Amino acid sequence: MRIAVAVKQVPDTAEVRIDPERGTLIREGVPSILNPFDEYALEEAFRWRDELGGTVVVITMGPPWAESVLREAVAMGADEALLISDRAFAGADTWATSHTLAAAVTKLGDVDLVITGKQAIDGDTAQTGPSIAASLDWPQITFVGKVRSIEDGHILAERYVEGGIEVVRSSLPAVVTILKDANTPRLPSLRGKMKARKLEIPTWGIDDLGLDPAETGLDGSPTRVVTISTPETSSDGEMHRGTPEELAAVLADLLLGEEES
Amino acid sequence: MDYYLSDELTDIRDICREIAEKYIVPARAELDEENRFPREIMKVMADSDILGIYIPEEFGGTAEAFGGGAMALSVATEEFSRACGGVAVSYAANALGAMPILISASDEQKTRYLPDLASGRKLAAFALTESEAGSDAGGVKTKAIKDGDHYILNGTKQWITNGGEAQVYTVIALTDPSRGARGLSAFIVEEGTPGFSYGKKEDKMGIRASATRELIFEDCRIPAENLISGEGRGFIVAMKTLNRSRPGVASQAVGIAQGALDEAAKYASQRRQFGQRIDSFQAIQFMLADMATQIEAARALTYSVARMIDAGAKKYEKVSAMAKVFASDVAMKVTTDAVQILGGYGYMKEYPVEKMMRDAKITQIYEGTNQIQRAVIASALIKETAAGGN
Numbered sequence: 001m002r003i004a005v006a007v008k009q010v011p012d013t014a015e016v017r018i019d020p021e022r023g024t025l026i027r028e029g030v031p032s033i034l035n036p037f038d039e040y041a042l043e044e045a046f047r048w049r050d051e052l053g054g055t056v057v058v059i060t061m062g063p064p065w066a067e068s069v070l071r072e073a074v075a076m077g078a079d080e081a082l083l084i085s086d087r088a089f090a091g092a093d094t095w096a097t098s099h100t101l102a103a104a105v106t107k108l109g110d111v112d113l114v115i116t117g118k119q120a121i122d123g124d125t126a127q128t129g130p131s132i133a134a135s136l137d138w139p140q141i142t143f144v145g146k147v148r149s150i151e152d153g154h155i156l157a158e159r160y161v162e163g164g165i166e167v168v169r170s171s172l173p174a175v176v177t178i179l180k181d182a183n184t185p186r187l188p189s190l191r192g193k194m195k196a197r198k199l200e201i202p203t204w205g206i207d208d209l210g211l212d213p214a215e216t217g218l219d220g221s222p223t224r225v226v227t228i229s230t231p232e233t234s235s236d237g238e239m240h241r242g243t244p245e246e247l248a249a250v251l252a253d254l255l256l257g258e259e260e261s
Numbered sequence: 262m263d264y265y266l267s268d269e270l271t272d273i274r275d276i277c278r279e280i281a282e283k284y285i286v287p288a289r290a291e292l293d294e295e296n297r298f299p300r301e302i303m304k305v306m307a308d309s310d311i312l313g314i315y316i317p318e319e320f321g322g323t324a325e326a327f328g329g330g331a332m333a334l335s336v337a338t339e340e341f342s343r344a345c346g347g348v349a350v351s352y353a354a355n356a357l358g359a360m361p362i363l364i365s366a367s368d369e370q371k372t373r374y375l376p377d378l379a380s381g382r383k384l385a386a387f388a389l390t391e392s393e394a395g396s397d398a399g400g401v402k403t404k405a406i407k408d409g410d411h412y413i414l415n416g417t418k419q420w421i422t423n424g425g426e427a428q429v430y431t432v433i434a435l436t437d438p439s440r441g442a443r444g445l446s447a448f449i450v451e452e453g454t455p456g457f458s459y460g461k462k463e464d465k466m467g468i469r470a471s472a473t474r475e476l477i478f479e480d481c482r483i484p485a486e487n488l489i490s491g492e493g494r495g496f497i498v499a500m501k502t503l504n505r506s507r508p509g510v511a512s513q514a515v516g517i518a519q520g521a522l523d524e525a526a527k528y529a530s531q532r533r534q535f536g537q538r539i540d541s542f543q544a545i546q547f548m549l550a551d552m553a554t555q556i557e558a559a560r561a562l563t564y565s566v567a568r569m570i571d572a573g574a575k576k577y578e579k580v581s582a583m584a585k586v587f588a589s590d591v592a593m594k595v596t597t598d599a600v601q602i603l604g605g606y607g608y609m610k611e612y613p614v615e616k617m618m619r620d621a622k623i624t625q626i627y628e629g630t631n632q633i634q635r636a637v638i639a640s641a642l643i644k645e646t647a648a649g650g651n
Contacts, residue, residue: 186308187276187280187283187305187309189276189308189309190272190273190276190309190310190311190314190323191310191323193272193275193276194272194323194326
């Protein structure tokens with residue numbers, strides 16, 4: 001069993017602020033972290049590897065410094081790591097990203113299962129996992145809250161969908177996207193950390209993957225982000241003082257007045 | 262202060278801090294209240310490879326990566342203690358129980374026991390204390406009488422940390438009552454051996470997450486091959502073990518004190534009286550400054566001793582005692598001052614400092630009271646002076 005987990009380095013959104021003048025994220029000084037959903041994807045991969053044997057390879061596409069999230073994954077328990085990095089990949093949207101990651105999975109050759117987190121906390125698209133499946137022409141099971149079994153070349157998983165649970169069985173290879181309900185991610189281990197520091201991580205670029213620049217990066221991206229803006233926030237408030245009865249009357253007038261207008 | 266920890270020691274610190282923040286801090290009040298051993302947390306420590314950091318690679322540990330194991334143990338114990346003294350002593354007592362095997366046992370015994378202790382499949386405990394043998398190890402009454410290829414143990418050990426929770430016990434018993442301390446020997450006793458049972462579980466003032474229990478031996482037959490080192494070597498094994506483990510108690514004290522300072526400094530920056538933050542008052546500032554200074558001095562001394570042990574020093578009894586006595590006195594003072602800074606809130610269980618103060622007290626008492634430590638220091642000093650100085 002060889003499981004590939006695709007992860008993403010994201011800005012720690014708890015630390016992100018928005019430039020109100022330009023309507024863009026202020027990324028300077030914001031720490032980069034492993035996308036939190038990906039920790040659950042990794043844990044799911046580790047659990048099945050520990051049970052069935054095999055290896056977990058963690059992959060990310062990004063700039064050279066995205067390597068740090070790969071080392072974090074190795075410290076948690078990943079056996080191998082792979083960085084997909086090339087200037088030609090810069091500016092990729094989810095289509096170009098998943099197309100590139102799918103090419104890496106194809107080149108790896110013997111992958112039985114690709115797992116990703118449900119979504120990344122920066123873009124919030126939840127598209128890359130499903131799009132990898134589409135690009136590979138593999139079946140996909142998204143929003144998985146529980147993997148029930150992996151046996152006889154099939155995976156049986158529970159999709160937590162609105163209003164219920166959908167149980168889906170798929171042949172392998174397949175792509176699965178994982179929810180936080182699936183497990184509790186393990187902490188990094190000491191041996192994992194020591195291995196992570198020393199591990200040589202291969203980098204594959206556009207030539208290694210045999211891709212055309214027209215299908216990667218900005219050139220290969222059909223979508224464009226036109227603007228990013230934050231909703232206008234209003235801090236206007238009115239202060240009223242009085243007895244509970246008086247305040248209730250004020251509130252009632254305001255609410256009823258709004259209804260009438 | 263930057264102690265220029267190696268990358269590997271920094272890994273230990275980071276992992277232990279994460280375990281402390283994610284698992285120990287949320288559970289400590291409940292563990293304390295319920296007097297409950299932190300089995301789940303010990304499992305997390307085991308899964309993170311923290312239980313084998315002082316055990317050599319050939320016996321399943323990772324000690325070589327840290328240039329020994331004393332500094333590694335100090336760093337880990339300090340981080341756990343910062344969150345909870347009770348959880349930390351459960352961790353440290355496991356190492357204490359393994360120590361006689363590590364430093365005095367045969368390779369065959371090491372191969373049999375250390376890998377399970379390194380992985381956390383089993384826990385260990387050290388059993389020396391009895392009702393009449395505390396500071397005076399010569400008062401041990403538990404007997405081990407040779408019978409063919411077995412020893413028969415009879416007696417009761419008291420206040421054994423990890424008692425009832427550990428599976429491997431290193432026990433000091435008398436093989437030759439006529440020779441006093443020189444008649445003591447060290448044995449490995451496994452849980453489940455017929456004639457070995459657990460007695461009273463103690464209800465303690467502090468470190469309540471740790472298990473403290475009696476061990477009862479009634480005609481308990483153990484294989485002669487479980488003797489460590491040799492007959493009559495028990496006192497030396499015990500003293501070597503305690504010399505080696507004392508920096509661990511010092512680290513526990515440093516950690517508890519640091520945890521209390523963290524709470525006090527945070528509280529002082531938020532609490533307002535007379536229209537201003539209380540850390541703007543010089544009375545509070547000077548207390549915090551003294552606390553921080555004392556902790557740094559205790560840590561520096563503790564790390565120095567641990568590094569000395571890792572460097573292969575043969576004689577460190579005096580400095581090991583100094584680290585223990587100084588750090589534990591600092592812990593008692595700093596935790597008391599932390600309660601003072603938090604005032605009425607500090608006295609309440611909603612805040613963790615009253616527990617830290619209770620936890621700190623034991624560090625002045627166990628593994629040799631601070632009075633015994635001072636006697637050890639003075640006796641070494643007198644010998645050095647007689648020998649023409651050091």
